[in-house]
Amino acid sequence: MGKELPKAYEPQEVEGRIYEMWEKGGCFRGHRDQSKKPFTIVMPPPNVTGQLHMGHAMDCTLQDILTRFKRMEGYAALWVPGTDHAGIATQIKVEEALRENEGLTRYDLGRDKFLERVWDWKHKYGARIVEQQKKLGVSCDWDRARFTMDEGLSKAVRHVFVSLYEKGLIYKGSRIINWCPHCVTALSDAEVEYQDKPGNLWHIRYPIQGEKDKYVIVATTRPETMLGDTGVAVNPNDARYKDIVGKKCVLPLVNREMPIVADEYVDMEFGTGCVKMTPAHDPNDFEVGLRHNLETIRVLDDNGKIVEGYGRYSGMDRYEARKAIIADLEAGGWLVKVEPHQHNVGTCYRCHNDVEPLISAQWFVKMEPLAREALRVVREGETRFVPDRFSKTYINWMENVRDWCISRQLWWGHRIPAWTCQDCGKMTVSETDPTECCHCHSGNILQEEDVLDTWFSSALWPFSTLGWPEDTEDFRYFFPTDVLVTGYDIIFFWVARMIFSACEHTGKPPFHTVLIHGLVRDDKGRKMSKSLGNGVDPLVVAEQYGADALRFNLVTGNSPGNDMRFLPERCEAMRNFANKIWNASRFVQMNLTIEKVELPETLTMEDKWVLSKLNSLIPAVTENMDAYELGVAAQKVYDFIWDDYCDWYIEFTKARLQGEDSGAKEQAQQVLCYVLTETLKLLHPFMPFITEEIWQSLPHEGDYLMLQKWPEQKRELSFPAEEKAMDLIIEATRAVRAKRSELNVPPSKKAHLTIATEETAVFEQGAPLLKRLAWASDVTVVGMAGASGSDEMRKQGMVEVVTFGARIFMPLAELVDLEQEKKRLEKELGARKGELAGLEGRLSNPGFVSKAPAQVVEGQRARAEELRGLIVKLEESLASLG
C-alpha cells in the first residue's frame, strides 16, 4: 500500500514478475478435489518445429480466459499443455538443417543417428514454445505438460493400434493413396490440399489395333502417366464409340496393347468422351480397372521419377518426363491438340508440391464403424460446436469419410508395432516388442519400417495426456474434458479424430464443447505466412504493448468462428485501456487511508449508482462467458471501466475526496476500492497481468487475484431509483457541457447554474456533482414553480438548457447567437416531435398494444410521457427567444 506507481503502465516490468509469482505459488496446478467440479481443457499441442504465431496466441488466449474464469468460479480447473512431434513437418526441418549445415541426408546418418538429431531439435524448440506461451500469461499446469512421443503417450498409441487391429479396424492393404514425392511418404486424404492451377488438356491419338487409320482420341491433363495406361474407357451409352468397345488399341511410344472398355464413369460431355485408364496412378481409373480387370502398372517411383524399363524416360522427373513425352507424341503425330485447362491439383499440405496418386501398400483405419458413434454424439448434442454451423461441416465430413491412411514413410514418429515373420509370413502386432512370431514362434521377425501419422497420436490427446490407458486418478477425475478450443482449419485433422477415438476407446466423447475460432490475418486480410513475410510475431507485439493488450485485441472486435484482421493500432487502443485502468488505480491509491475494503453503511446516490451498475454488469458478463461470447463479455467490462467508473464515478468522488469530511472521504474510498476490486476480477481472465498487479497493491485478502472468487450479483446492491436519479444528473451535466462547448467557454470559466426542476431532491443531492463536472461556480436548485421564475431568469439574460429532468440557466447569454440558438432549438424540437409522433403512432396501434410484451409497451409509454414534458419545455424556451 501506498507504493508510488509510475504514471504510465509498464507491462515489461510487471508481466515476468507476476508470472513467476503465480508459478511459485502453484496457482496453475490442477488439483483433484472431490468437493469441486472439474473443468478441463487440453491445449492443442503446437508443433515442436516452430514458434508461436498469432493464431496460437489467439488460441491460447481463449483457453486461458476460459480456464481462469472457471477457476475463479470455483471449478477444479486444469489446463493441460504440451507439444506435438509433428512427424513430417519436423523431419523435413531437421533434414533441411542437416543438408544445409553438414551436406548430409538422413540416409547418410541412418535411422538411429538421425532420430537423435530430431530429439535434440525437439528439446531445443519445444522449450522455446513453452517460454513463448508463458509470456502470454497462459495458466496451464506445466507439471502436466506432455509430448506426443512421451513414454506414456506412446503406450497409448500402441494400445490403440493393437486394439483397433484386433477389432479388425486397422488393416494393411495395397490401395491408391496420395503420395508426396518430395516428402517421400504417403498422406491421408485430409493432408492433400487442392488448388486450381492452370494446365493443359492434351488430346492424344491412340490407334485402334488392326484397323488402319482408325483412332481413339483421349484427353488428359497428365500425359506422363500414359506410360502406365492399360486401357481406354468410353461411356456405354455413347453412340459415337459403340462399335469400338471390346476392341483393342495401342499405346503410342510404348506399343502396349490395351482393351477399350465401356464404363458409366466416363462423362460423355467432357473432352472427347474417351478416357485413358491409368489404374496405378488415378483413383478413378483404379476403380474402373477393378471392374474391367485392367492391369495396374506403376510408372512413377517414390521420388516421382519414371521407373526402369521406359527407355529414355526412365529416371526422368515427372515434369521432365511430361515435356519429353509431349515432344515425342508431337513428333510422332500422336498429339492432336492442346487446350488450356484449369484443373484441380492435389498438393502436399506440408511442402505444397503436387501429390501423385499411386498404388502402395499402406496401413489404414477402417472408418465406417468408428464414424457411426462419432456422428451420433454430435447429432444428439453430446458434443456441441460453437458456433453451431461447424457441426454441419463436421457431420458432412464424417458422413463421407473414407478409410484413413495412417502409415508414413518417415522415421520421426511412432513406429508401427507390427512384425512380419520372415519364415511363415504372418504378422505379429503387439503392445510390447515381441521376440518371436505369434504364429510359428520363429525369432526371425522384422518390424515395419513405417511410422504412424502424427494425427494418430494427437487423436488420443484428451485422454492419453491424463494417463490413459492406465486407470489413473487424473483420468477418472478430469476426463471427459470440457471445452476444446481450436481453429476451423483443423476440424478434420484433429477434432474429428479425437471424437471418434475417445468414443471408441473410452466410451465417451472427449469434450462437450468445441469452441471454434477463425484465422488471424494481416491488416489487409491476407493469411499470415512465411513466404509473404507478413506474419506478425505475437511476442514482439506483447513486448511492445503488453501481453494484456495483445490478448484483449485478440478477443474483442471479432465474433466466434470468423477470421479477424490483426490491426496494430488496435493494440495501441488496448494498451491505452490498460493504461487507463492503471491510472484509475493510481487515483484510487492516492492518499488511500483504508486498510480493509468494506462497503459503508450509508451510501450516496452516486455510490448506489455505480454499485447498481456493477451489480447488473456481473450477471451480464457471466452469461456472456457461459455462452462463450468472450468478446462481448470483454467489451462490457471495458465499457464499464472506461465510461461508468472512470468518466463518471471517479469524477463524482473527487468532491468528497478533496473535501474536509473525513467520514465522507473514507466512504468514497471504500466504494472506489470495492468497485475497482470487483471489476478487476471481471477483467482478470482477459488481462491477467495488470489486474493481478493492481490487486496486489490494493487492500485485499487472499494471496492472488487469479484465485479469488468470481463476483456474484447481490440483490441488496441493486438501486434502480438511484440509477434513474443519476441519469438525470448525468444528462444535465452533458447538456451544460454541450452548451458551453457550443459557446466556446473554457472549463476555467465557471458559471453559476440555476436549475429549475420538479426533481428538487435529486438535483439538490446532485448539486456538488454538477458543480464539479459541469464547471459551475455554484448550483442553485429551484422548484419548477410555474414559468414565472423561468421568465424572470430569461429576462435577466440567462442561457437556458432544457433536459428531460430540468431547465438549467446560466449567465452566458451575451455569448449566444440568437438566430443560431433558435435554429438549434427548432431542429431539436422537430426531432423530438418526430420521435414522439412515431411513439404515439405505435401506441395508438391496437395491434402493438395488444401483441407486444407489456414491458415494451410500458417502456414506450413512459418514453412518450418524458418526450411530451421535454417538448413543452423546448417550446417555452423557443417562445422566450421571441
Added chain:
RNA sequence: GGGAGCAUAGCUCAGCUGGUAGAGCGCACGCCUUACACGCGUGAUGUCACAGGUUCGAGCCCUGUUGUUCCCACCA
C-alpha cells in the same frame, strides 16, 4: 457440383433470444478541469448490399438476386 461465411459510419469491425443502430481508429472544435495527452470535453457521419415476404414492429426471421471469401467433392 454441393455446403458455409461475409456485405452495417471514411477504415477495421461489434450488435445477445426481432422493439427504430454502436465501438476503436480516423475527422472537426475546444481543453494541461491536480489519475491518465496512452488523456478530457463536445461534435459530424449510416435508404444496416438489393428485391420481395412474415410481423403491431426487421440490421436481426423467411425467399430470391448481386458481389465477395472459404470449405468439401474423383470429372480425365
